[in-house]
Amino acid sequence: MQIAQQATVDLLAGWGVQLRPRRLARLSSGATAVVPLTGDCLHGVVGLELNAALIDQLPPCASCSPRHWAKELTNQLSGRVRNELLAEGVDIDMGVPSSLQFAQVRIDTSQLGAAEFFYESGDGVVRVFFDFDPLQDPGFGRLREATPLSEGQSLFF
Amino acid sequence: MGTTNTVVVVDDSPIVRAQVSDVLARGDYRVLVAEDGKEAVDVIEAHGDDISLIICDMRMPKMDGMEVLRWKSTSAFRHIPFVMLTTEGCHRFVSEARSLGAKGWIVKPFNDDMLLVAARRLMRGPSLAAVR
Numbered sequence: 001m002q003i004a005q006q007a008t009v010d011l012l013a014g015w016g017v018q019l020r021p022r023r024l025a026r027l028s029s030g031a032t033a034v035v036p037l038t039g040d041c042l043h044g045v046v047g048l049e050l051n052a053a054l055i056d057q058l059p060p061c062a063s064c065s066p067r068h069w070a071k072e073l074t075n076q077l078s079g080r081v082r083n084e085l086l087a088e089g090v091d092i093d094m095g096v097p098s099s100l101q102f103a104q105v106r107i108d109t110s111q112l113g114a115a116e117f118f119y120e121s122g123d124g125v126v127r128v129f130f131d132f133d134p135l136q137d138p139g140f141g142r143l144r145e146a147t148p149l150s151e152g153q154s155l156f157f
Numbered sequence: 158m159g160t161t162n163t164v165v166v167v168d169d170s171p172i173v174r175a176q177v178s179d180v181l182a183r184g185d186y187r188v189l190v191a192e193d194g195k196e197a198v199d200v201i202e203a204h205g206d207d208i209s210l211i212i213c214d215m216r217m218p219k220m221d222g223m224e225v226l227r228w229k230s231t232s233a234f235r236h237i238p239f240v241m242l243t244t245e246g247c248h249r250f251v252s253e254a255r256s257l258g259a260k261g262w263i264v265k266p267f268n269d270d271m272l273l274v275a276a277r278r279l280m281r282g283p284s285l286a287a288v289r
Contacts, residue, residue: 015267063171072170079244086247096218148246154263157255
């Protein structure tokens with residue numbers, strides 16, 4: 001979970017939004033998106049909810065709706081998490097992001113494999129949640145492969 | 158064919174399409190966009206002779222970036238340089254793309270200057286001399 005928390009902060013910082021952790025919040029407007037994650041060790045989704053005030057802090061994009069922002073940020077967040085897990089030898093596959101016209105996705109955080117955390121920037125709030133079935137021990141470090149490329153890195157052949 | 162190089166940008170996210178297009182437009186490139194792999198194939202078939210570079214996302218609905226690359230590798234457009242622009246950093250996929258003829262792999266988020274340098278470096282046609 002620390003991987004996902006740091007990934008969230010780094011991701012939004014890349015878009016010019018500095019996040020601080022905050023306590024549980026109920027988001028009243030904005031957008032939600034989820035990306036499916038599947039692998040030998042888990043099967044579930046990572047999701048992200050943004051309120052309108054957070055979306056207002058993102059760079060202007062004339063043709064972009066709140067749903068587009070939610071999908072793109074969730075896609076980039078799941079990519080960061082996937083790359084971090086790969087570096088630890090845990091391989092999961094990502095699907096294509098789907099947005100939900102603003103929906104309160106309730107997660108039972110008492111269950112193993114479910115978690116959520118919140119950040120704020122001014123009036124902007126972002127909620128990140130995970131909800132997955134842990135299928136087996138992820139085996140951190142057991143399958144370690146070459147360190148994956150990290151965000152912003154490029155290779156030319 | 159004019160002197161302005163044409164780049165095809167393929168991404169299902171309008172945010173990324175707008176970002177990449179803005180950067181390339183600042184570099185004086187003509188940009189054609191596609192929202193998924195199937196649309197990319199249509200754009201490439203329609204403008205093939207004018208296209209100097211393809212910048213493509215990997216995970217997209219309908220037809221993903223690797224499928225576009227696989228199609229291109231057996232098409233009449235196999236000579237057009239192809240760069241994957243994706244959140245994916247796994248070497249397994251990088252190797253697959255390379256074996257299919259990709260010329261580059263960039264992990265999002267990209268740096269504007271780096272994207273322009275990459276475009277110049279990989280561009281075929283009129284601008285190649287300028288890069289040298």
